[in-house]
Amino acid sequence: MAEVTLANVSKAFGATQAVDGISMTIPDGGFVVLLGPTGAGKTTTLRLISGLEKLDQGQITIGGHAVDGLTPAQRDVAMVFQQYSLYPHLSVRDNLAFPLRSPILKTPEDEIARKVSQIAEILQIPHKLDNKATELSGGEMQRVSIGRALVRDPSIYLMDEPLSSLDAKLRADLRVELKRIQADLGSTLLYVTHDQVEAMTMATHVGVLQDGKLVQYGTPRQIYEDPNSIYVASRLGLPRINILPSGLFGGSHKGPQIGLRPENITEGDGAEARVIRAEHLGDQTRLHVDLQGHAVTTLAQDGRDYTPDMTLKISPKDPLYFDAGGDRIQ
Amino acid sequence: MSAHSITEPSSRAKWVAGSLVILYALITMVPLAWIMMTGFKTPPDSISYPPKVIFEPSLEGYVNLFTTRTRVTPDALEALPPPATWYDEIVRERNMVIAGPSKFGERFLNSVIIGFGSTFLSVFLGTLAAYAFSRFKIPLADDLLFFILSTRMMPPIAVAIPIFLMYRNLGLSDTHLGMILLYTAVNISLAVWLLKGFIDEIPREYEEAALIDGYTRFQAFYKVVLPQAATGIASTAIFCLIFAWNEYAFSVLLTSATAQTAPPFIPTIIGVGGLDWPAVAAGATIFLLPVMIFTILLRKHLLRGITFGAVRK
């Protein structure tokens, strides 16, 4: 396990600047989540750290040592690819053992057997060990590719949306399991996801990427409560933050736009809004209302019935202010 | 009535298609079957008219194929001790005795060495070149690939005279090495092109995963790419072997005593002591076997190989 740092790291593919001057420190034992829409440069960042892509400029260190010029094998990283890449000619067992048999690790066979069955247990695939890798469902393949990383004890684990093709229950199980393994072993992890629950529950740090730039880096709480732009504020939170002109609620303002998370909207008095519909999700009820032509999503109060076209009064509580370009005004 | 499906042909269409395939197979197999039958006829049976489909099988053709014989007078035959082996007996019925082994065994062995040797070399070099073309940025890669293909744009025999002179100067005439190199040179363009198609289809992610799993690039190639290219390698090997195995013109031109392969030898059997069709047929039958066995062993891969690119699992 080791600290990993990126200093002003950039990478372009032709005219596309995939990664643009990223600097960040992934602390030893940290669980860092990268957030950003498709094309933001998340995968490229992982590939640069692993050594599969060459840097255009900047420097990466792993455990205090600069890694430029080192091969992926020499960097001692484990990676779970976005498209699971199991070796199709090998059984599940041999896929899991593959990194342990590498010339760098040369693990004794009895230890391989022990580690493989332990990981298979955690990933709930012990009955599939003797299948060919191609005879698995998508979710099983993804678990095996996570397992192929977890059998090792590398400087850093790089995981590219590893839980994305799993069903909800398994996803929740593995989320808890991954976090437990990471905490137990004190592993360092860099993890890409779109899933805000994964980000909020597992991360010690969250980095938000926009067009190849790291636009904010902090604890999940900081990112959620103290975003420095509308873009960052929109990455976390379900339902998403409502962005509205500040004038809607009257009074004086620090900026032209306000951001209101559903829990920052109180019902009772304030501006008049019309209910469009209520969505019952089981644990919460989302309320879609129309506020002077602006769609606003908020959470319904317990025990109250909402019917379409009824009116209610809402007011903001501790809104976030943004300038016209979307940057936060403190 | 069964439900109509868009993808599944109707049972009548299948029946018609199946019958056509069987009919075609029968037609193409008649000459083959005739040759195999002729190998087990006696010389008079092999040229009788009307042709005999039912006959008493004999191993005379095979005995004649593997031996040279001399004619003796009936008196001298009487004077000999009784025949020691079944093949002595067959030969003596024609008033002959075995003088020694024929060259067929040697020529057949030459075919095996040269055919399989050049196949191995073509596939080996072809795989490495195809991998490089598929994975690395090579300056002028397209032009180089076109150049490689262009070596097959005229029939190889068109350059027979220059090769003949070159081989004489280099001392490669009538050597196994010379024939292996020649057939490899002819086959390598096919090998590179076929194998590049197969290797292009293997996603790079597998090698990248292996690099991260602690392997070097060569180990990743060896442990991850090669096993997945097995299909392509097998079908390429079959195509290369079929060419090298059947090649006739260069073998006639460049080889004689040492490195001659079976194809130029088989017709020479006819000349020895009358038209010995059973011996020729026996030689042809034995000559067919290695390619047949090789193809049957690799047939699973071959089918996938011929349709590659068409279907992606």
Ligand SMILES: Nc1ncnc2c1ncn2[C@@H]1O[C@H](COP(=O)(O)OP(=O)(O)O)[C@@H](O)[C@H]1O
């Ligand atoms: N090998 C490549 N060649 C050309 N462009 C690439 C390559 N890899 C990534 N890109 C481009 O770089 C940008 C970032 O891609 P990526 O890192 O895969 O984003 P993400 O993983 O966040 O979706 C995208 O615009 C993508 O099209």
Ligand SMILES: [Mg+2]
């Ligand atoms: Mg990606």
